[in-house]
Structures are given as C-alpha cells and as structure tokens.
Amino acid sequence: MFYWFLKTIVIGPIIKLLFRPWVEGEEHIPEEGAAIFASNHLSFSDSIFLPLVVSRRVTFLAKSDYFTGRGIKGRLTAAFFKGVGQLPVDRSGGKASNAALTSGLKVLRRGELLGIYPEGTRSPDGRLYRGRTGVARMALEAGVPVIPVAMIGTDKAQPTGKVIPRIMRVGVRVGKPLDFSRYEGMEDDRFVLRSITDEVMYELMLLSGQEYVDMYATSMKDRLVSAARAKARELQEAAKPGSAAPELEEALDAAEGRVRPASATARDAAVDEAGDDDADGGGPVVAAS
Numbered sequence: 036m037f038y039w040f041l042k043t044i045v046i047g048p049i050i051k052l053l054f055r056p057w058v059e060g061e062e063h064i065p066e067e068g069a070a071i072f073a074s075n076h077l078s079f080s081d082s083i084f085l086p087l088v089v090s091r092r093v094t095f096l097a098k099s100d101y102f103t104g105r106g107i108k109g110r111l112t113a114a115f116f117k118g119v120g121q122l123p124v125d126r127s128g129g130k131a132s133n134a135a136l137t138s139g140l141k142v143l144r145r146g147e148l149l150g151i152y153p154e155g156t157r158s159p160d161g162r163l164y165r166g167r168t169g170v171a172r173m174a175l176e177a178g179v180p181v182i183p184v185a186m187i188g189t190d191k192a193q194p195t196g197k198v199i200p201r202i203m204r205v206g207v208r209v210g211k212p213l214d215f216s217r218y219e220g221m222e223d224d225r226f227v228l229r230s231i232t233d234e235v236m237y238e239l240m241l242l243s244g245q246e247y248v249d250m251y252a253t254s255m256k257d258r259l260v261s262a263a264r265a266k267a268r269e270l271q272e273a274a275k276p277g278s279a280a281p282e283l284e285e286a287l288d289a290a291e292g293r294v295r296p297a298s299a300t301a302r303d304a305a306v307d308e309a310g311d312d313d314a315d316g317g318g319p320v321v322a323a324s
Contacts, residue, residue, distance in 0.1 A: 058207045
C-alpha cells in the first residue's frame with residue numbers, strides 16, 4: 036500500500052513533473068507474470084526512476100546498508116526502503132548471497148517483477164562492468180525471462196555522493212525479453228551461468244551505449260581507492276619539510292615570486308643524488324606548506 040501511495044501521490048507526480056523521464060521499449064514490459072529487470076547501475080536514483088515508468092510494481096534487491104543506518108537519516112532511509120517493499124541484500128558473499136537469491140526467488144514465484152543490478156554496485160566511472168551470475172541463476176531456477184533495461188543520464192542527474200539531484204531529463208530504455216529456457220536444469224553449471232550473464236551484459240551495452248569493461252566494478256573501485264590513497268601518501272611526503280623534490284620547490288618558489296638561480300637548482304640536484312643534504316653548508320631547502 037505504501038508503495039503505491041508514494042508512487043502515485045507523493046513522490047511519483049513530483050519526479051515526473053521535474054525530470055520528465057522518457058521511456059523506450061515500453062511494449063517489452065509484460066502485463067502479467069514474473070520477470071527479471073536486469074539494469075545497468077549509474078546512480079542511487081535508478082531504483083526510483085525505473086519503477087516510476089513501469090505500471091506494475093517492481094521490487095528491487097537493495098544493499099543491506101540502507102536498512103541498518105543510524106541516526107535520523109539512517110532511520111528515515113530504512114523506513115523508506117521497507118515501506119516501498121525493497122529487499123535487503125548482504126553483499127558479503129557465501130551464505131549471504133544464497134539468502135539474497137532466495138529472497139529474489141520468492142518475489143518471482145509470486146508472479147511479480149524483480150529488479151536487479153548485475154554489476155552488483157554502481158559504476159565508478161560511467162562504464163559498464165562485468166555482471167555477477169546471480170541474475171542467471173534466478174532466471175533459470177524461477178524459469179522467467181530477463182528484460183535488459185538501460186538507465187540513461189541518471190549519473191548526470193544524481194552523481195555518486197550528491198544528495199540533491201540536478202533537474203534534467205533522464206531516460207529508460209527497455210530491451211526485448213531474453214529467454215534462457217534452453218538452459219533449463221543447468222543452474223549449477225558455472226559456465227552456463229557465465230554465458231547467460233555475459234549475454235545479458237552485452238544487451239545492456241547495446242541499449243546503454245556504455246563502454247564495456249571485462250572486470251567487476253568492485254575491483255575497479257578498489258583500484259581507484261588504492262590509487263587515491265597512494266596519491267595522498269605521496270602528497271603528504273612531499274609536504275614534509277626537506278622532503279620536497281627540487282621541481283616542487285621550484286614551483287613553490289615561483290608561486291611566491293622567488294626565482295632560484297639555475298646553479299642552485301643544479302647543485303641541489305647533485306646533492307640529492309649524492310645523498311648529502313648539508314654539502315653546501317647551509318642545510319636542506321625547506322618548502323613552506
């Protein structure tokens with residue numbers, strides 16, 4: 036009940052008025068029966084815009100963090116997701132992943148629509164990443180079609196970390212349902228699951244126009260975080276007195292209107308090479324921070 040109250044009375048009309056979402060391929064959405072919406076994932080708001088353009092109810096698997104937040108914001112977020120019938124998913128793997136699959140299968144066996152993001156997390160850079168095989172396993176176990184859905188422009192309307200979205204048009208492009216009944220009874224074959232998942236991701240690539248990257252989005256996020264930490268350490272080291280490279284010292288001097296003699300620069304470089312900071316008798320040059 037709360038789902039329809041928010042969609043048709045509270046949130047839905049306002050979002051439609053402000054963002055004027057467009058939809059292509061609406062004829063591919065089944066009027067009845069279970070199906071899986073497999074979508075690319077660009078923004079937090081994907082789970083809002085997709086159900087908005089579908090006349091039937093769509094239940095999404097949402098990360099469990101949304102249901103366990105603390106403080107006023109955390110409680111409001113949890114209440115919102117519970118109210119619209121979203122299902123918490125523990126993404127730690129193992130038994131937690133099996134529990135998520137079980138929750139999704141319950142929705143499908145009720146003849147409803149299930150929304151899932153095969154990438155497992157939002158894209159860190161707008162590209163499309165390798166899909167997780169959970170979508171394939173659920174499709175085979177429930178015997179339902181997979182409908183590829185591409186969200187268009189939601190990352191520009193609400194980039195990661197931005198609370199208040201930018202008012203602009205966004206779109207939803209719905210592809211033809213994918214039938215994997217030919218693989219019936221093969222849900223435990225990992226090669227079949229990978230083949231199905233790759234087929235789904237290929238369709239998403241065509242629908243969205245995104246560049247495809249054959250690695251998991253979580254792995255790319257880890258790389259970006261590691262690179263950012265390494266860069267932060269590098270800047271911290273460069274900011275320490277006496278540890279800045281000659282090029283950085285020259286840039287700092289130039290910014291402050293001082294010009295260092297070329298001979299001094301060459302001499303400092305020679306001192307650094309020799310490893311003797313006090314060779315000139317005056318000690319190391321200290322860069323002010």
